[in-house]
Amino acid sequence: MTKNDSVIPELYPESEYNPSRDVLEGDARISIEDLLNPLSEKPTYGKLRKRELQIMKNARTVHAPLSKAVQAKIERTAAYEMSKKDVTKWQHIIQRNREAPTIFFDENVNLGFSTVGAIASEFEPRTEFEKKIAALVYDDEVTEAHKKDGSKLLEMNKVWMLLI
Secondary structure (H helix, E strand, O other): OOOOOOOOOOOOOOOOOOOHHHHHHHHOOOOHHHHHHOOOOOOOOOHHHHHHHHHOOOOOOOOOOOOOOOHHHHHHHHHHHHHHHHHHHHHHHHHHHHHHHOOOOOOOOOOOOOOOOHHHHHOOOOHHHHHHHHHHHOOOHHHHHHHHHHHHHHHHHHHHHOOO
């Protein structure tokens, strides 16, 4: 060995997955060619090559996913832009109401029922189940027991539970 001859130590053994010894040259990437070359004598090698060419023809670069912080910032920005559009839709009405000395709302607005009692008084049973429940609730015996004494109602509950 002379002084000018340098020995490159083999850091990684050569294998079928890296036959070009790219590791020693600094490029440690494994290509599809490196993976398909050992299969060249197999009968389905032609189909594999054809499929590889189709994939390479339609190949696209896929970007790495964004970090959670950056993704959250982008989502907040998008939400702000959407809410800004909604607010600008009502801005002229708000401005008019701010500048008006007195605000008048439409007087012909029908708000419907104002209390739960009013809604309940208008309830009409429609399904078969609702009709059965209404027959039990509005039974004369039950309403009379309610009026006279709550203890009779409790007795009826005991009898009802025995029947079930």
